[in-house]
Amino acid sequence: MAYATGAVLIAALAAGCTSDSGSGDSPPDSKPGTLAASSAPPGKYRTLPDACRAIPLATLKDLLPGTADMPDAQQEKVFEGAATVTYDTDRRIGCRWKSDAPEGTRSIHLDFERVVSYDTSVSDDDRARGVYAKKEAAADLPDSALPPGETPDASPSGSGHADSGTAGRTEDKDGTKDGGSPDSTDDAENTDDADSSDDASADSSDDTTSGSPADSLQPRLLDKLGDSAFLDDALVQAGSTARHRTVSVVFRTSNVIVTVEYTAQPALTTEVPDSKELQEKAQALARQLVDSFND
Template identity: 45%
Template structure:
């Protein structure tokens, strides 16, 4: 994956230290020289946190392999023209103001049996605190997402539905990280950046979407038992130990009046990049509940593919 050239943070620190040293040597010996040297030495010894591994982001719509997208958006036997297939499988990129900080893409296919949506949101985290690394800042944001989703720790039983305030906290944190100091620089800021437009529209009646991911408090509000479905412990929401530096999977079933749909969300962090993948199936027949296993398997396979690609 091609990336733009950049100057690593460590090199910038070294250059700054060298400049301070040169300035101190050229000042000569004066009555205040001792004080100046002390200040210069203090500045040179200040440690600055290392920048994250990633300095740019790939094009989100081109990241998944086309065959993988086809498998996640199956049809109902109807023939697609080349133009129709291109429109569905190419995806639609999210509008962002800084593609080095956040990119996204969404796909949608409607059939007689229902509709499937696939959304991808990729955020490159940058810490504006010189004492906090990009990776550590990304860990903080990821942890808040995991807590807001109510993901149980290993060995624990699933927790109760998280409060709306928890979801709002994670959303606000993501917005603050996304905007950062760009506001101070007079750049345009759009709080809707990175959200999936089609998925949001489809969810307006049944659930809210937060930062490109489904809101746990909304999507889990309807009881699966209302549709005669008993959750399978083996496919319950959980942490994943085979994706990036940290990952979790959230499985939510909604049986509200707006429609029956199952939403799978996979979030993983690799260094200072956080990837959020959402995959949902809406059923036209409200008596047929979308099963977890197929949706989880496909979402997990795509997440693995993305993690492998990003690590190259």
């Protein structure tokens, strides 16, 4: 009988310990659950591709004309590209290609940036949206680049694009430069617009049918390219005569921001790089890159 009483006592003590242990564990269990619920989701991409291997060989040959006439060893060096210096290739990686041909120089710069938020309340995608918005604002797109019905204040770039976006660079397809000397052919074409400081007006005067083709070549937002995208186009005078044009396409896909820069500098100083060709090829490359991320 004493033995039974002792057994009952031991069982009661064991039950009490089990009950205490359960109540003591419940706060830690609820805390991790609360943190998990409040943590923002990570971005879709955890790594970046090798930038120097991101462009197919056939595309490189198209973007870098004149390489077909180079010796094999020189071609291989051009197509290999040169990696840009970065301190963390998991967060940022880039590559450059350049070809020098009798007709001129072409170069490509590709940059991948993977955005990571260290704030548990802000997702990687939201953080990437903010980084992309700053790049778009820095491009200072003209008001005409905004989607229909959207005011300048509603754009991440803010207001005043039409004035400030064309003051420091030349962007029209025929190479007329703000504060500079246009080509002799441009002088004849733009005589009636000499009193106008609006690049868009100069563009429309060059088009004999309507202003829309010229307008379509202005720096602008792009549709159906990643989650957000824009295009910039700048004609720069290097030195006293040489001019080069750089078309930049920047897009965001989830938490990765991709920048494509495509530059052309003709061998003849009287020749102006063609916006239409450069823009089409830069956009085609950007679309290829978006598709490769989705594969």
